[in-house]
Amino acid sequence: MPEGTTLISSDLCAMPFPVHPPTHAECTGAMRSVRDALDLLGGKWKLPIIVGLSNGPQRFKQLQREVVGITAKMLSKELKELEINGLLTRHVQADTVPVAVTYTLASYGKTLFPVIEALHQWGQQHRTHIMHPGAAAMLEEAAG
Amino acid sequence: MPEGTTLISSDLCAMPFPVHPPTHAECTGAMRSVRDALDLLGGKWKLPIIVGLSNGPQRFKQLQREVVGITAKMLSKELKELEINGLLTRHVQADTVPVAVTYTLASYGKTLFPVIEALHQWGQQHRTHIMHPGAAAMLEEAAG
DNA sequence: CATATCGGTATCCTTTGGGAAACCACTATC
DNA sequence: GATAGTGGTTTCCCAAAGGATACCGATATG
Incomplete structure (x- = not known):
């Protein structure tokens, strides 16, 4: 197996000191997961x-x-x-x-x-x- | 509504004279639809x-x-x-x-x-x- | 008076995605 | 001897995606 690259990029909700109060969809919901999936599956091919x-x-x-x-x-x-x-x-x-x-x-x-x-x-x-x-x-x- | 842009790009299977015999997944299956969806929903945001x-x-x-x-x-x-x-x-x-x-x-x-x-x-x-x-x-x- | 909010636009810039073509060593086929 | 197929790599190049920053006029808030 080739050497590793990215795994997860949007770790916004894992930050120790959240910069702002999490909005409704941001941490509660699908936003983060969808972006994780998109990181891996994004692109044309x-x-x-x-x-x-x-x-x-x-x-x-x-x-x-x-x-x-x-x-x-x-x-x-x-x-x-x-x-x-x-x-x-x-x-x-x-x-x-x-x-x-x-x-x-x-x-x-x-x-x-x-x-x-x-x-x-x-x-x-x-x-x-x-x-x-x-x-x-x-x-x-x-x-x- | 602003002026129109793309609607469908991968019209490979709609070509009057197919360049090659369609392979298994290409025209029969999910490939085309998935690519259509990706055309519209692709990108980061x-x-x-x-x-x-x-x-x-x-x-x-x-x-x-x-x-x-x-x-x-x-x-x-x-x-x-x-x-x-x-x-x-x-x-x-x-x-x-x-x-x-x-x-x-x-x-x-x-x-x-x-x-x-x-x-x-x-x-x-x-x-x-x-x-x-x-x-x-x-x-x-x-x-x- | 200073600052923030509203919904954007304009400009400049960098990064990435992605295409074209050449090339590799080897084999099989015409 | 020429051509095609095998699984890619390399190089060069362009266009699109996307980020940073400044700015707009009006109003409300401190």
């Missing part, structure tokens, strides 16, 4: 890569074809970060030539499925919402 | 802002205090984009002085609650996962 691995292990080039548009450099970089954070594992099979490198979603990575699912559902609904507004109005009413 | 509005309408400065660390410039910019996409509404009360501007989560914005919830849950669990590894092992086993 991390989630798409995880989606690409969700149907089973993939080799590098294979994965690059799956995640359309990503360059080898970015894929390599993102894979390293995801591995550091324990979301996937990298396995090198040295007996073949050239060596076969396989990336597998770790069990911890699979805990992201609910997040992926939610984003997937929303993104899908958003597309129809844009294409013909009013079609998704029922959904809104339910939530409104 | 959009989701935190929505969280900040999830407990009721907020005025500008109020919201800026809630979303700790955001500058007025960024908040202003992000609010515009979120309004363009119909996730929130901006209301100006002109009879007071100085004018009071209120931002309210639109019903369409509330359809993001499942996404927020998922991220919130995961981020929360991730924090404990880091603090004392092994505590969240049960969760992983359930998903693994």
Whole structure:
């Protein structure tokens, strides 16, 4: 595993002497957790890569074809970060030539499925919402 | 409402002549939707802002205090984009002085609650996962 | 009189994200 | 002999994201 990078950045609520009285959503609620998650999953590629691995292990080039548009450099970089954070594992099979490198979603990575699912559902609904507004109005009413 | 910007960027699957045979996850699955959602919600501040509005309408400065660390410039910019996409509404009360501007989560914005919830849950669990590894092992086993 | 609040805007600046292309050694295939 | 595929790294470069600071006119508060 490569050397470590960031783990948590927004430790606002862990400060010994809070600078200001914590506001409603700040320390009580979802704000901090959401930002923690975003620190790890933010950027253009991390989630798409995880989606690409969700149907089973993939080799590098294979994965690059799956995640359309990503360059080898970015894929390599993102894979390293995801591995550091324990979301996937990298396995090198040295007996073949050239060596076969396989990336597998770790069990911890699979805990992201609910997040992926939610984003997937929303993104899908958003597309129809844009294409013909009013079609998704029922959904809104339910939530409104 | 300000003038329009992006709506959908990854229209890979809508191309008249697909450059390559669609791979498994690419057109069939979650990849496209997730990327659509990410286009809209990506960046450091959009989701935190929505969280900040999830407990009721907020005025500008109020919201800026809630979303700790955001500058007025960024908040202003992000609010515009979120309004363009119909996730929130901006209301100006002109009879007071100085004018009071209120931002309210639109019903369409509330359809993001499942996404927020998922991220919130995961981020929360991730924090404990880091603090004392092994505590969240049960969760992983359930998903693994 | 000085200071703070309101909702921003304008300007300048740095950092990061991310793309393009070349390149590596080796093998298999045409 | 040329080409493609394997798993990347390296270099160069640009655009976008985002931070810091100053400022606006009005009003209220000390």
